[in-house]
Amino acid sequence: MTTTDTSLALDKPRSSGRPAARRSNFELYSWLFMRFSGVVLLFLVLGHLLIMLFLDGGVHRINFAFVAGRWSSPFWQFWDLTMLWLAGLHGGNGLRTVINDYSRKDTTRFWLKTLLYVSVLLTVGLGTFVLFTFDPNIG
Amino acid sequence: MASTTASAAEAPQREAAPRAKGTLYRGDLGMWSWVAHRITGVLTFFFLFVHVLDTALVRVSPEAYDTVIETYKHPFMILFELGLLAAVLFHAFNGIRVMLVDFWANGPKYQKPMLWTVLALWVVLMIPAAISMLTRAITEMFGGA
Numbered sequence: 001m002t003t004t005d006t007s008l009a010l011d012k013p014r015s016s017g018r019p020a021a022r023r024s025n026f027e028l029y030s031w032l033f034m035r036f037s038g039v040v041l042l043f044l045v046l047g048h049l050l051i052m053l054f055l056d057g058g059v060h061r062i063n064f065a066f067v068a069g070r071w072s073s074p075f076w077q078f079w080d081l082t083m084l085w086l087a088g089l090h091g092g093n094g095l096r097t098v099i100n101d102y103s104r105k106d107t108t109r110f111w112l113k114t115l116l117y118v119s120v121l122l123t124v125g126l127g128t129f130v131l132f133t134f135d136p137n138i139g
Numbered sequence: 140m141a142s143t144t145a146s147a148a149e150a151p152q153r154e155a156a157p158r159a160k161g162t163l164y165r166g167d168l169g170m171w172s173w174v175a176h177r178i179t180g181v182l183t184f185f186f187l188f189v190h191v192l193d194t195a196l197v198r199v200s201p202e203a204y205d206t207v208i209e210t211y212k213h214p215f216m217i218l219f220e221l222g223l224l225a226a227v228l229f230h231a232f233n234g235i236r237v238m239l240v241d242f243w244a245n246g247p248k249y250q251k252p253m254l255w256t257v258l259a260l261w262v263v264l265m266i267p268a269a270i271s272m273l274t275r276a277i278t279e280m281f282g283g284a
Contacts (some may be wrong), residue, residue, distance in 0.1 A: 062208055127194070
């Protein structure tokens, strides 16, 4: 084992071992993004859950025809696309923070984050592709 | 013993100084709401991953999509849907609280009453939701007779 476990103790904010703060403002922007996307997602996701789980019999009425009917409207296409992107990035950024906090080896952190980024790219990319190329007459 | 004068005299005083009430965050309610926020967020992320994949089957064929969506219609799945709703609702309401703590001048002062509000709102919405969903699942399982 050449990799070392990072100690759980943190350096003091001004100790020389700590990298200089504010090399970029990325963390600030990601923090702001979590707040703003959170507000928008609140309406999109709770609305989505209300429609899908409670109105007119909940999940039981959902099938291919239901989705085809829904996505014939640009309003719902836009709703779902916005929700997909915001939820993907909000959740991805949240998990990035969790990984940064708890992985103690640099290699673990690297691979967990690679896995995370691949899965976010896969889901957001695939979802976007499906929304733009959906064909109700595919059958 | 007598040689340590000033510092020794101050030490017990410093130790005895009581912590100001409300400044201890670790182990307090605020910390647990933070833990719960993380757990509900991570759980929702994993659901989202699966959900995007199952919805993407509409691009494969209507049969493929309908087959997979059938699994969501099993009465037992109501419990998972209820769990998802519970996680998302807490995450949403506590998220508003987090924003108020961050952006509202009095937010940190009222973080605890706001947490009770979040929990009360959560319970108030979860009860009718659970009743509605469980009733549907139960009538489906036993109502056929």
